[in-house]
Amino acid sequence: MELGFTIAAYVVAAVLFVLALGGLSNQESAKRAIWYGIVGMLIAVLATMIGPGSGLWWVSLILIVIGAAIGHQLATRVQMTQMPELVAIMHSLVGLAAVFVGFNADIELGRVTAEFHAQGLPFPRPEDVTVEGAAFAKTFSGFAAILAKKTAVEVNILRIELVLGIWIGAVTFTGSVIAYGKLAGKVSSAAKQLPGGHILNAAAAIGSLAMAGLYLSGAEVWTLVLLTLLALFIGYHLIMRIGGADMPVVVSMLNSYSGWAAAAIGFSLGNDLLIVVGALVGSSGAILSYIMCRAMNRSFVSVILGGFGGTSGPQASIDGQQVAIDADGVAAALNDADNVVIVPGYGMAVAQAQQSVSELTRKLRNSGKDVRFAIHPVAGRLPGHMNVLLAEAKVPYDIVLEMDEINDDFPETDVVIVIGSNDIVNPAAQDDPNSPIAGMPVLEVWKAKQVFVSKRGQGAGYSGIENPLFFKENTRMFFGDAKESLDKLLPIIN
């Protein structure tokens, strides 16, 4: 076992991972950067298999091949609209793996302790280690060899790390499974909670702390099992309480957790590469959550603990009525317009309308019109979800703009088409201080000359917040399924 070689390989892998993430700063370098990530992973796995993990080679290999086959199936079969589900379920795997590895570390610790005691030697290693003790420690291999050299303080720290790794891993696991269920429509996406609400969570958290305390003071493995169960409950209950539109925050948060779990396990295994990558992933997820929260003008805590922020009075009521329009009217306006902005939302993903949107864009652009897309940071169910869908439909990425890039251009825009988005274009966020989304940055589509809203029917969207945009004088409602509506529109655009 040449440890020096393994660590050198880890250094290379760590650098490659950083480059892989850094390359995502633009679309072209990202295509190269992904290879850095793949090569880094290959180096890391090979170095580990040759080095510290040399036992049961063939089992590892077979399992990796099976895993590869399943992973390949998943990755090639998945629809781009289902990306949020896939990402969520993959997080759950990382979480569960972290729980298993954490338990293993505890079992191994118990085994090593038992063997030392069977030899009549003290364990953890005392300060004045005897020659026999040191010699016996050398008889262990793999992970056990690292454990055998630990002193009492080190063993305690190891246990803290274990508890953390298992706890975060377990929360990530159930949280991700529920998030997956909600995103895939297998669990109702409405915010639900068991009677007791936050008190249940708080009780579970206190219970976890108590179990951790017991375990650290030397109790048996059952404390760890109980702790895991409590963590699983917290993950389940926390995410059950969060509604569909907040999913971007949830998914990025779980992304972050899966990283922290890996880092905690890295500490307990004494593996620096695990720590590095865990920290990279953890901070990445944290930044994403922060960006998403800022885009909704809500604090992280208020999103995670569910429910909207405090409101101080009744929402302003809306006068006027929604005016419907048919495909011919929309087509006429589009034919007259010089510049058009399309605002896609989750409704576009649900209706699988991205190809029709792309076709519409192509037609309008061919007739010399300036067509651009405005993407709100929390549009869809995953950070950057809309970008991926539009890219899949071959919409060139340089006409797909962020909120800050395009918000000032709305007053000069002839026609805005809102497809399946609601809260992110709600003027109440700016006008009505009592609105639940007051202060949230929104796309100011109502400043355009004309706005068409493609929407399945009347009524408020997910959040139940009335949208004054639909009642504005320059707004026309284009009711119907987004894909069908657009397909009706396509042949009459010239």
Place this chain on the structure above:
Amino acid sequence: MKIGAPTETVKGESRVAMTPDSAVHLQKLGHECFIEGGAGKSAGFSDAAYEAVGVTIVSSRAELFSGVDIVVKVRPPDAKELRQFSQGQTLISFFYPAANESLMQKAAAAGVTTVAMDMVPRISRAQKMDALSSMANIAGYRAIIEAGNNFGRFFTGQVTAAGKVQPAKVLVIGAGVAGLAAIGTATSLGAITLAFDVRPEVAEQIESMGAEFVFLEFEEEQQDGASTGGYAAPSSPEFREKQLEKFRELAPEVDIVITTALIPNQDAPVLWTKDMVAAMQPGSVIVDLAAERGGNCELTEEDKKIVTDNDVTIIGYTDFPSRMATQASSLFATNIRHVIADLTPNKDGTIVHNMEDDVIRGATVTHAKEITFPPPPPKVSAIAAQPKAALARELSPAEKREQEAAAFRAQTFKQVALLASGAILVLAAGLVAPASFMQHFIVFVLSVFVGLQVIWNVAHSLHTPLMAVTNAISSIIILGALIQIGSSSVLISILAAAGVLMAAINIFGGFLVTRRMLAMFQKS
């Protein structure tokens, strides 16, 4: 109603107030059109062209004046011409009522309703009737063309086989309609264009036309251009000094100067003094569009082109629109036809002179034997007043630096505080934790730091691929499972094996799906 256009009597005036095109539109409003034979000739419109669209050609001037209800003209009538009008007739033309008091009185006495095209208020609705703007636009364009005609070099810079050509440098003073038209023409010919105006709010318009705004550092509450209907107001002597100083600095380097500075109802301000002319390079050209009002350049002579001792050409023509008579006539005739359209609200050929209407009231200077000049202020303000807050934002450079420094200090303080508290925490941990832990800990902290730095640069549109790829690499947990799988305990091996399998799914799934997504991002 019968509408007639006579030949312009002023010498050198080539424009005409009705074109075949405008006549078609007037007829659609229910009017009959008449024109004096040969009136359109100098503007490039033959009698045949008028006849082809149904305009009646009238052979004599007297016959025209006696036969129509509305006379449309370009220039104001002289006293002799005015005598030909009869009571109840309407005259639509430029009139300059402030300068032509006696003429106005005569028109009122004769019972002529006079609509002065130069008095159309500057509100959005009336833009289509704003003849001053259409003429100024032509003047600005023509000024550059005249300048080019008298300038011995290219406007645009070129690198040719026969050597390098420096681009011409053009300075436009006054960025009204004429100034902006001059800027547009100069930049499209390829010249380096600078522009100055006393109204700082037009800087944006200047830059949008492709010129560079000559910025004057001067602390004075600028008068809001909106309060004077979008025209410039006279500036304080100190401001003027500062302005001249700037021009003096520019004089040796500019090749062409176009001055368009006018203040309503006042002589044109002198902005380009003798010493500036003397400082200019030989061969330079000055075109003074304010020549009619005394000129912005001290040496300008009205209606003349002069060449100074140091070979600088100064052009003081006042008839730029007339030099482009075809274009000028068609724009002017269109303005007139819009006025008539407003006077014919029912499109039935009957004139309704509605004195309640802001535009009609503003432009009418005599009506029903009375002088109706000056008009009351329009009910609609021409241009939205500049919010005062915008002015407050304009801080002096010193204040700006001060603010930036303060923000920087606050940021530094915050950063130092964070670092210090972080350092104390780490030190505290170091006191109790063993060295082996701290070794890993430093790796952890540095990685979080690197992660934060790297992730902030990720493009928003790539957030989904970012999540997929972090997902794939967070499966690095496979290393832990691989290390444990070889354990002699069966339970450990089984759990580790499950870990390896799950992580492997994730690695392959994550990387493949990321690659799939990234391949979709394509440039147009």
